[in-house]
Amino acid sequence: MPKNITIFTTNTCAYCVMVKKWLNAKGFSYEEVNLDQDPSRQSEALELSGALTVPVTVVTKADDSRDVIVGYNLSQLAPAVS
Amino acid sequence: MAEREIHDVVIVGAGPAALSAAIYTTREDIDTVIYEKGVIGGLAAVTDWVDNYPGFAQGVAGMELAESLQKQAERFGTDIRLGEVLSIHDEGELKRLETTDGEVYARTILITTGSDYKKLGIPGESEYYARGVHYCATCDGAFYRDKRVVVVGGGNSAVQEAMFLTKFVSHIDLLVRSDKFRASEILQEELKKHTDKITVHFNTTTDEIIGENGKVTKVVGTDKKTNKKVEFPTDGVFVFIGLKPNTQFLKDSDVLLDEIGMVITNAYLETNVKGVFAAGDVRSGATMQIASATGEGATAALMIRKYLEPHHM
Numbered sequence: 001m002p003k004n005i006t007i008f009t010t011n012t013c014a015y016c017v018m019v020k021k022w023l024n025a026k027g028f029s030y031e032e033v034n035l036d037q038d039p040s041r042q043s044e045a046l047e048l049s050g051a052l053t054v055p056v057t058v059v060t061k062a063d064d065s066r067d068v069i070v071g072y073n074l075s076q077l078a079p080a081v082s
Numbered sequence: 083m084a085e086r087e088i089h090d091v092v093i094v095g096a097g098p099a100a101l102s103a104a105i106y107t108t109r110e111d112i113d114t115v116i117y118e119k120g121v122i123g124g125l126a127a128v129t130d131w132v133d134n135y136p137g138f139a140q141g142v143a144g145m146e147l148a149e150s151l152q153k154q155a156e157r158f159g160t161d162i163r164l165g166e167v168l169s170i171h172d173e174g175e176l177k178r179l180e181t182t183d184g185e186v187y188a189r190t191i192l193i194t195t196g197s198d199y200k201k202l203g204i205p206g207e208s209e210y211y212a213r214g215v216h217y218c219a220t221c222d223g224a225f226y227r228d229k230r231v232v233v234v235g236g237g238n239s240a241v242q243e244a245m246f247l248t249k250f251v252s253h254i255d256l257l258v259r260s261d262k263f264r265a266s267e268i269l270q271e272e273l274k275k276h277t278d279k280i281t282v283h284f285n286t287t288t289d290e291i292i293g294e295n296g297k298v299t300k301v302v303g304t305d306k307k308t309n310k311k312v313e314f315p316t317d318g319v320f321v322f323i324g325l326k327p328n329t330q331f332l333k334d335s336d337v338l339l340d341e342i343g344m345v346i347t348n349a350y351l352e353t354n355v356k357g358v359f360a361a362g363d364v365r366s367g368a369t370m371q372i373a374s375a376t377g378e379g380a381t382a383a384l385m386i387r388k389y390l391e392p393h394h395m
Contacts, residue, residue: 012220014127014145018120022164035224042225051212052225052318070212072120074164074182 001062002081005030008045008056012036015072016055022074028081030057089115091386092179092188094167095195095328097124098372099362101151101160102379103192103386108158110387115188116155117181119166123148124196125325125363126372129239130220130246133268135372144220147372170335172355190386193332193345193353193360194379197325197370202234206291206298207321214298215291215319219243225318226251232301232314233257234288235322241265241273243322244280254280255314257288257303286312291319327364340366351382352389359386 005023007030009016023030035042035054049056049070057069059080067080091107093100096118107114121127129144138147156162163183171178176187199217201207207215216222223246231251233244236258242265244256261284263270273280285306292300301314327344338346338354344367345353345360352359361378363370368378 010221010224012130012143012145012223013218014121014123014148015218015221017127017145017149018122018164021122025164039224039227046225052214053212053216053218053222054224074119 002028002059003062003064004060005081006033006058006060007031008033008035008041008048008054008058010034010036010054013054018072019055019057019077022072022077023081026081086187087185088176088187088189089113090188090390091115091190091192092117092167092177092186093192093194094170094179094331095124095193095362095364096122096152096162097194097196097362097375098126098148098151099196099375099379099382100124100192100194101148101155102376103194103361103383104155104160104379105151105158106380106383107386108155108160112383112387112390114159115161115163115186117163117165117167117179119164119182121148122152122162125198126375128218128220130242132372151376167331169331170337170358172336172358175357177357190357190359190389192382192386193329193337193358193364194362194375194382195328195331196363196375197327199239199322200324200326202288202321202323204288204290206293210291210293210298210319213296214293214317215321217321219246219320222318222320223247223250228252229317230255230315231318231320232288232316233320233322234301235324236260236262236284237264237322237324238266238269240322241269243320245269245273245276247320248276248279251279255301255316256280256282257286257301257314258282258284259287259306261285283312283314288319325363325370329364344368350385351378352385357389359389 090113093116127148133141168180290302361382362375
């Protein structure tokens, strides 16, 4: 079980909606960072992912190790939260 | 032996054609499952604004339209699963589908996998993917506040997404390979309101994306009239050069595709394989319009109902 999940999103990103829907369906809670509302955190998303895109999902595990998933990618997201 | 999971209809893809079909089938108690590997709502959901879908006097956000279609389908009992159909196999009365969640069987299949944006296939494109090269303005536009971008394409998507990007960027070079737009007249008229930010370059090919220190710095193209190289300094490139059908999962099936990989159907939207139907952007001859896709979805649902009647209903 992850210790914490953070998703970087924007208002118009449909793939972000899908990540949230999938996490909701699996019963995971998460913190959302909306980059339209908080553009100052864009550099944080870029630094974590190396990509100029959203969604970026950061899964922090019990041992504080982190998985960073770029995009709506269930083949990476599912094992990261398991 | 484990009991097989059998449904009246399995719909592959959850775009407007699929959701429209599911509204019709589930409303008539036809057991319906949808598999979606990407975004519910398909390309419509990642489109900033839909201005020509009937019933919305002022237009509607693509994401809002997609959510509304989803809710309507779910209200009647559609089971939408977030997974991928890997292949389909015709076994006569039943069709077998290999999915990422295991095997399921269906009396009928509706293929509504739509299309995805084409890639340019030029140097630098894959190297800078998501780090300067993008295919979704609504997802990635916000990273280009007050920056310059290049948009490639001359169709509806290119023009519409370029206009969407003006919310963020300082300037757009719009590179159009042809001597005119393929985009609709109304979008071309709308584009004229953005001449302060968008410069259109007709007869210009896009040949290479160049960067330094991991960042895109320029696009190199060719002016087809002079045959000279032209350079466009930029921070990012957004590519909208047309669509390719999502039919890779059909490559080992008997379903006939046309020369560009779209699914061939008859007038009843049935493929050459009995009980396998197709609708929307994936269908050969599709008009690539959301209104057409929802109409085809409804038609396919009625054809599926008719097909199922003598079989078990």
